[in-house]
Amino acid sequence: MAAAATSSSSNPFPFPTRRPPDDTLFYAIYPLPLPTGLPPAALLASLQSLHLALLSHLSPFLSSHLFHRDPFTLSLPADPSSPCTLCASPPIPHLHGALRFGDSLPDEWLAVALLFALTRAFPDTVARAWDSDGDFLLIEAAFALPRWLDPDTAPNRVFIARGDLHILPPSLFPSTPSLDAALRAVHDDSVPTRAPDAVQAAIQRRISGNLPEMAAANLHTARVVAPAPVAKVLAEEPCLVARAVEGFYDRDVDTMKHAARMSRFLKGPAGDGVEMVRTSVRMTRAMYAQLMQQSFQAPRGYPMPRREEGPDRWVEAELGMKIACGFEMMYQERRHEVEEGKGSTWEVYRKSLEAAGCFEGLLPGSKEYKRVMEDAMQYYKTSSLFSRTREILSAPVRRIDEILAMPYSAEDFQGIDLPPSDDDSWLRNGEDELNAELHERQKEIEEYEALKKHTKGQKQNVSSSSTSQPSDFNLGEITESMQDFVRKMSSFEGAEVPSNREEMESVDLDVNQFFKAMESVLGKVSQEKAGNDAETDRKSSSSDMDFDDSDYENDSAEDAGDKDMDDSFMESYSDALNQELSNTSIKETFSRAPHHTNDEGPSNAADSDGEMAPVDVDLNLVESFLNSYSSQQGLPGPASNLLGLMGVKVPPPDGKKL
Known part of the structure; x- marks a missing residue:
């Protein structure tokens, strides 16, 4: 350790990377369009000119105002062509600063007001501000933000331009955009990046008013x-x-x-x-x-x-x-x-x-x-x-x-x-000010809850004309919702259950290709439909599950013989399995499809050969759901939770057996 400490050929004492302090506001101002491709001397002259213009605009205010700890300042990076350590950003031309506000939180918002004023006075500039909490402007407008915006999706999406807050939507950048691309999008007037009015109003409540009056308070x-x-x-x-x-x-x-x-x-x-x-x-x-x-x-x-x-x-x-x-x-x-x-x-x-x-x-x-x-x-x-x-x-x-x-x-x-x-x-007498602030926050929460309730009511009206009448309840919704649910793709984050079944994306299922894939796995081909399926397969479009026709044309006679043997085995196995199950009581636990009549009279196949009638899967699914829902006796439970997630409204139990 001592030898390493005294070595002069390397750096034995590396400087650590420090977390941003909790009482410091960081900000950066970018000139647009970005002056890229300029020689270093020309780039430095361009930034110095902007620096002088911004400070001249703020000079009447800054010369007379007193900040709690550090004043509002702007400086040039040490090397504009190198990554900025203060902003942790790539080498993009900009001016930056850090304001330590300490215990005086109004100083932080006063600096934010200055950034809004600068971008309003200089439309060809874009600013951003952050502290140890990240994009703290979003915290102030939390009740008005779109649901997709969170700390993981916010980087390089929140900017101040032309006196307004701008947020880059995911439709424009599905993944985190680069700072260069984000700045160009904000500067482009044809790209809609201005934040909604509700977000603007939440920010303006903190920085509204005349700057001198705001500072004097x-x-x-x-x-x-x-x-x-x-x-x-x-x-x-x-x-x-x-x-x-x-x-x-x-x-x-x-x-x-x-x-x-x-x-x-x-x-x-x-x-x-x-x-x-x-x-x-x-x-x-x-x-x-x-x-x-x-x-x-x-x-x-x-x-x-x-x-x-x-x-x-x-x-x-x-x-x-x-x-x-x-x-x-x-x-x-x-x-x-x-x-x-x-x-x-x-x-x-x-x-x-x-x-x-x-x-x-x-x-x-x-x-x-x-x-x-x-x-x-x-x-x-x-x-x-x-x-x-x-x-x-x-x-x-x-x-x-x-x-x-x-x-x-x-x-x-x-x-x-x-x-x-x-x-x-x-x-x-700070109690009055605190109560006023708490009242304002409570008002925001109530407005948010009212808007959420109104939106939820509109969705319920679209999905069902009336949820209070049991006669409007459709049992088919349960089977349809469950089928749509199991067809949805899942990931490591879990299964996606939409709140409104009617708003779910349609699931495209190519039935012919599905049966073709199942047949290739199970080896059971219906002889009655073989000709029709072959014709349909030739007309169907290709997909990820398609097999080439050449695979079948090149099959040898030996492969065909093996396939016939597999078909014979599966038929024998199915008959033996049905015979074994018919001698047990398991057939009584499922509801079965009714026997259909034809021109020759009622079918007695089940009685003549002992085969079990087919199980009605949809009917059994609905019965299981309703029995589980009835056993909850109006209390929360798995059946009501799952049905609610799928957007199915079930009337309350009336005491009768379902």
Whole structure:
């Protein structure tokens, strides 16, 4: 293991493939028609032009809106001519992004609304969005989706184009389409891919309204009293409050040590104290809830007012203290991770090495264990993942250092007319919002059940004019349904039983070819119908069960003799079997076909030669079904279930013997 770990000729520490995080939205935008066949430089220029146009369109909104964790961004793939690792897609020209929304689910739907708006403003673009649940847009419209659509059939079928949701039907692509073919179909106006109105309505309920109004409904403004460095950072980069709240909410014992010292945001450049100022902070509702719902004691030495000064001043100071501590913990922890070369990605990488057995048989802390760990760390630091992680971690730290390096003072925040704090009654009155959401879901379920019941009623009216009158019940339906059922093809998923017998596909059975096949197997040919069957066989069309006429023309006399012997044996065997069965009571358990009369009078063949009369299979089938149904006494059972699946409606038992 050690030798493998130190080998430089191969990759001893492969990076694992990670499952998409549960709190991240992924999205991609494709230009159509796809700019394929272009030189790499021309392709890159085309994507850059689209990138600039899309960001320019969104700039007025994105510059003023605050997301809970990550902002909505679009970027170019590292290599447009190579498969995309973020989208797990083939090398198709596109722009993509990932938005980590955390606990703020409205941010995910706000990003979806932006994608709908972009495709509406740029008709020659198609977008798709997914998260750890897959095509989550289908979950929102679950009660309106066609029955064939499920997670197995959904890949490469759900897109956003021209401001609408598009779903590729199986009639267009029976199997999972390729991404290239799916995009071309969505872009083709002659191909009907727009989702039904019910699906559109379900999605629009979540993203309807003006984008600024929709975004403002998820924001909360609050006055706080915080250290001057914190106020300066928030004034220059308001979006960094998301990192501060994240640092406060995800704190642990180690990061709490940084908050206890407050060496960056509670001390001036010369080590002296800083002044407290009043400022206004805008954050998402989820951020505000995360700060307010957690009890947190101020670090020793942090200036807090007395409670006697009033509850409003105490709330403002406490909220500012939590934000300041969040900034301190985030800043110090990220700087430490950058210096040490460690972070969340390193922890994931290290755990994957442990799972792969790289440290098997090594005691933690031993010399060999430390050597393998150092080799893994050196390999990690030379990877592109480490470079990207280091850049992400250090970006807020560098920006904070740049802001605090600028001259500022507490007087800069005095005399400013601050907006009042928003009403936070929503934080305690969420029951009404929850009930409204539950009512909306219940309404969807009721509409779905009503539609299903209406559709079922229409099918029943088509199959039977009245199910309540026993006189309308046709016994022949049982035999016909059972015959259609046994002729249906089955597979490893089971037998297919249609809900409406009249809607079943017709079963084509070539009787002549069927008897011909049976005769070839059993070797029993009726001498009376031999001539007629031969003539019919010559006229019948070929099928999978046809035999060539040359097979019979080339039969030798010896084969014909063997066939006659087989016919004679089968006749003798049949006579002996009938004679044996006629002496038992089994003949009394079946209903038999009645004897027919002819010009010579009633047939007494059964009495004269002892042969058993033929069994009426259809009659026995109906009697067995009705006896089983009657024995259920109106309760669920195998007979009623099977008849119901075949679409046969049987009147309830009336107490008489069936």
